[in-house]
Structures are given as C-alpha cells and as structure tokens.
Amino acid sequence: MRARILECPSPEWDDALVDVSRSSPHHPDVYFGSAYHAWHAEQGHALAVVVEDDRGVALFFAGLLLPIDGRAGAFDLQTPNGYGGPLARPGLSADNLGLAWHYACEVLSERGVVAMLFRLHPLFDQRPFLPPSARVIDDRVTVYVPIDEGAAVALAASDSRHRNMVSRGQRDAATTAWVDVDSPEWAEFESLYGDAMARLDARSELRFGPRYFQAMRGSALAELAVLRDVRGLVAGSLFLWGAEFGHYHLSARRADTPNYAMNTLVHAGVERACQRRLQGLHLGGGLSAEPSNSLFRFKATIGRGRRTFRLARVVSDEARFRSLCAEADVARGLSSEWLLGYRDPA
Numbered sequence: 001m002r003a004r005i006l007e008c009p010s011p012e013w014d015d016a017l018v019d020v021s022r023s024s025p026h027h028p029d030v031y032f033g034s035a036y037h038a039w040h041a042e043q044g045h046a047l048a049v050v051v052e053d054d055r056g057v058a059l060f061f062a063g064l065l066l067p068i069d070g071r072a073g074a075f076d077l078q079t080p081n082g083y084g085g086p087l088a089r090p091g092l093s094a095d096n097l098g099l100a101w102h103y104a105c106e107v108l109s110e111r112g113v114v115a116m117l118f119r120l121h122p123l124f125d126q127r128p129f130l131p132p133s134a135r136v137i138d139d140r141v142t143v144y145v146p147i148d149e150g151a152a153v154a155l156a157a158s159d160s161r162h163r164n165m166v167s168r169g170q171r172d173a174a175t176t177a178w179v180d181v182d183s184p185e186w187a188e189f190e191s192l193y194g195d196a197m198a199r200l201d202a203r204s205e206l207r208f209g210p211r212y213f214q215a216m217r218g219s220a221l222a223e224l225a226v227l228r229d230v231r232g233l234v235a236g237s238l239f240l241w242g243a244e245f246g247h248y249h250l251s252a253r254r255a256d257t258p259n260y261a262m263n264t265l266v267h268a269g270v271e272r273a274c275q276r277r278l279q280g281l282h283l284g285g286g287l288s289a290e291p292s293n294s295l296f297r298f299k300a301t302i303g304r305g306r307r308t309f310r311l312a313r314v315v316s317d318e319a320r321f322r323s324l325c326a327e328a329d330v331a332r333g334l335s336s337e338w339l340l341g342y343r344d345p346a
Helices: 013-021 034-039 094-110 151-156 162-169 186-201 210-217 261-275 294-300 318-332
Strands: 002-007 043-055 056-067 077-078 111-119 136-146 222-229 234-239 243-251 280-284 307-315
Touching: 002 013, 013 034, 013 043, 013 056, 013 243, 013 294, 013 318, 034 210, 043 210, 056 111, 056 294, 077 280, 094 111, 094 307, 111 234, 136 294, 151 162, 151 186, 162 261, 186 210, 186 222, 186 243, 210 222, 222 261, 234 261, 243 261, 261 280
Parallel strands: 077 111, 243 280
Antiparallel strands: 002 043, 043 056, 056 077, 111 307, 136 280, 136 307, 222 234, 234 243
C-alpha cells in the first residue's frame, strides 16, 4: 500500500473518490468532492488523503488543514461544515483497513497533522470505515425527507403546522423563483445571510465570505431559491444537489418576512429534489443538540425521517496529541472530554 496527499484543486481527487466508491451502494455525495472543499479555502487549506493498493483506492478522506494555535507546524484535519469523513473500498478486510489507516496516519504526521476530526454523513454508516482506535460520539439528530413517492406524499406525511404554512403561502400567491447564475439576487442573498448570522451571533464556521458565495454561484452543485415582494428579496434558501440526495444548506430571511416563507422555500426544495429524481432531501439538525432548539423544531415539522449525526476522531500522532491535550487541561484548570481537547469549545 501507499498513501499520498492530494492538494485542492486536483482532478485526481475526484478520480480517487469515484474509484473508492465504485462497488459501493452509494454514490459519493457533494460533501466529499474537491469542489465543495475548494469553497472553504478562506477557512483552511483543503487536502485529500488517498491510500491505494494493487486493486486501486482502498481508503479516501478529505478535510481542511487547520493550524493549532501556539504550535508552529502543528495542525489537525477537519471536515468542513457539512458531512464528510472516510470512505473505504467495499469488501476491504479489517486487516487491510487497519493497514490503510496506518499509512494514512504516517503520511499526515509527517505533514504535522496531530489528529483528524470527521463530521460523519448521517445518511449512511461510516463507522465500519474507521480504525478501531477511533473515538465516535453521537452528536445530534437530523431530519430527512424521503421523496420516493413524490412531493405530494412527502407533504401529506409532514406535520400539520408545515402543511398549514405551505397552504398559507399558496393562498398569498408566494411564488418561489430558482435563481440564474447571473442574477443579482445572489448578492442580495449573500447580504441577507450575513445580516442574519450577525444577528444570531453565529459560530465562525457558519459565516462565509464572498469567495464562498461566488464559488457556489458558479457551481452546478448549488441552487438558490428565493421569494420576493415589492421591496426586494424576502427570503432565500440554498440547496446542494448530490447524485442521490439533496441538502438544505443555507437560509436567510428579512425580519418582517411572513412565517410561511421558509416552509414555502423548503417545500419548493422537496419538489426540486423530486424533479431531479433523488432519494430524499436532508434538512440537517438544529444549531444545538437540544431537541428544543427552534431550528430543529422547524425542520422536524417538515420531515418525518430521523438520522444520527456523529463525530469521529482519529489520532495520527499519539504522543503529540496527548501532550497538547494535557497542556490545555492545565491551562484550563480542568480536564476536557471534547474530541480535540486542545480545542475544547467550552
């Protein structure tokens, strides 16, 4: 086996992704590709790790290379906002999977990477692709809308609160428009989203700069749906389209927006996913793991499906990882149970 690192952008990145998934029941989703990682260039340097044997790609994963504060030449590798994590060739033996992870950790530790933090994909189980040393935690519940029987059936299966809001939008003749790549509404939505994140004091990984929106605007992976009135943009939602699943990605609205606006936009996303003949639309979870979170409650009225979002940690340099965590515990005055103790969000 041999391991190599691919920098972004690289056509080899997506070739390797296709290779490792060739016999898999799932196609590589949008979050694994080089294009999605390139969008996050403002947050960190994107790279992919590929481990190959004589049959092709055995193990693949990608993420952002993030420097560890106060430690020159020390990094961790984290999947960007969304869902990624490792993919292994179907049928790979446990021994060969372990060997693949050994080579992957070796090549990363040479690059200064101490550990990896993966935000695993909720729509299929990636735990079999991880090494035995990985630590995995269930983070939160997410919401999924199966659409195999069509948008009308999905709407009928939703909570009455969602159905009532969609009906109100229809009575008010709220019409969803899907925005062309050259439309100025992209810039309007970017401004609206920035205002919303500032108002909500959102986490840094949920705030995106002009480069991110420009990359989405020029990509076939993303599509923007909007509602307008005489004053301009009322609300907008960005959807990502993979080969099997759609994803409700970003949304924002004006403070005076009617309550039905977001329900109308998400229902339009369900209809669009049906037109694309996808299996379902993943809405994601709330802004916290609490079931009482308002964003989760909103999504829960739309989709009956529930999935588990997990986090996984793989350590590539055990000695340095333990040292960093121990130093952070001393500085903090207490021991951390967070996956990356030296980055404890508490």
